[in-house]
Amino acid sequence: MERLDAFMARANAAYYASRDPYADFTTAPEISQSFGEVLGLWAAVVWQTMGAPDPVILAEAGPGRGTLMDDALRAIGRAAPGFRAALRLHLVETSPRLRALQAARLPDAVWHDRIGQVPAGPLLLLANEFLDALPIRQFVRRGGGWTERHVQAGGFVELPAAPPGLDAAEGEVVEVGAAAQAVATALGARLAASGGAALFIDYGPARRAPGDSLQALRGRAPADPLVAGGEADLTAHVDFAAFAAAAQAAGAATQGPVPQGLFLARLGLPQRAEALARGQPPAQAAALLEGVRRLTEPHAMGRLFKALALCPPGLPDLPGFQ
Numbered sequence: 001m002e003r004l005d006a007f008m009a010r011a012n013a014a015y016y017a018s019r020d021p022y023a024d025f026t027t028a029p030e031i032s033q034s035f036g037e038v039l040g041l042w043a044a045v046v047w048q049t050m051g052a053p054d055p056v057i058l059a060e061a062g063p064g065r066g067t068l069m070d071d072a073l074r075a076i077g078r079a080a081p082g083f084r085a086a087l088r089l090h091l092v093e094t095s096p097r098l099r100a101l102q103a104a105r106l107p108d109a110v111w112h113d114r115i116g117q118v119p120a121g122p123l124l125l126l127a128n129e130f131l132d133a134l135p136i137r138q139f140v141r142r143g144g145g146w147t148e149r150h151v152q153a154g155g156f157v158e159l160p161a162a163p164p165g166l167d168a169a170e171g172e173v174v175e176v177g178a179a180a181q182a183v184a185t186a187l188g189a190r191l192a193a194s195g196g197a198a199l200f201i202d203y204g205p206a207r208r209a210p211g212d213s214l215q216a217l218r219g220r221a222p223a224d225p226l227v228a229g230g231e232a233d234l235t236a237h238v239d240f241a242a243f244a245a246a247a248q249a250a251g252a253a254t255q256g257p258v259p260q261g262l263f264l265a266r267l268g269l270p271q272r273a274e275a276l277a278r279g280q281p282p283a284q285a286a287a288l289l290e291g292v293r294r295l296t297e298p299h300a301m302g303r304l305f306k307a308l309a310l311c312p313p314g315l316p317d318l319p320g321f322q
């Protein structure tokens with residue numbers, strides 16, 4: 001028997017080490033090259049706001065195939081050569097398999113297992129669909145007290161637990177993203193002390209709602225998370241309010257969350273994609289515009305996905321958060 005967060009950590013480590021996750025799901029950078037490009041330009045503008053430190057660390061957590069950063073660096077190289085020359089690339093990735101794919105596209109990067117291992121100094125960090133893969137705990141309100149969910153033989157076993165510090169009605173599940181909150185605490189303290197900004201894009205409600213959001217995807221279809229552990233991608237909604245509160249308690253400021261559709265529109269993603277589409281054969285042009293639609297429309301990824309930034313207190317509103 002294992003606590004749910006231990007199960008999820010083990011299942012995802014096995015999953016990402018052994019499988020091609022993109023057979024099971026797709027992500028924004030794989031849908032549109034403009035996604036990585038506008039995030040690269042976001043980082044370039046924030047770098048100017050920071051006073052253009054040289055050197056500066058540009059990091060990504062959970063870079064997948066390296067697509068986002070590859071697109072970002074191409075855009076940065078064209079629009080902000082000073083930033084391109086100043087930046088040192090650091091990637092946080094636990095999967096040896098994905099590291100190999102990343103190395104093929106980003107040979108100059110330095111890899112780390114954890115964000116805390118990225119060297120000191122001013123930092124710009126990007127992370128898309130990283131937090132949703134981090135382990136969560138689930139508590140259930142029972143008879144005026146609380147239990148915590150453990151996993152045994154493909155099912156849940158509830159053991160008595162201390163109150164998680166949240167409220168719920170009898171029988172309701174509440175989730176605690178302890179691993180994500182630890183990331184917010186450590187990064188919040190670091191950014192407040194050494195400067196920079198971190199941009200997280202992920203899916204989840206702006207305000208925490210009770211309920212079980214644990215899900216598994218295998219072959220692009222939902223699977224039973226407890227049975228398919230290690231063979232499917234396990235994710236949970238990100239609790240942006242708790243994540244932001246943890247960063248603030250550590251001394252950082254937060255901006256957002258802003259729905260992804262609005263955020264990308266403010267960064268000019270639709271116009272970039274339209275410019276790319278002009279001069280392309282009709283099929284390619286249509287595919288580019290379809291990518292924009294998927295990333296920005298409310299009923300696709302535009303509303304459930306959110307952007308949240310951490311930065312030192314006192315910075316002006318960063319791009320996309322004005």
Ligand code: SAH
Pocket residue numbers: 012016021027028029030061062063064065068092093094095098113114127128129130133134
């Ligand atoms: N950002 C990419 C990939 C998202 S999938 C994209 O948008 O396509 C999640 C990524 O986070 C994968 O690269 C996975 O290997 C990595 N990952 C998952 N858990 C991690 C952990 N605990 N520490 C470091 N990387 C992790």
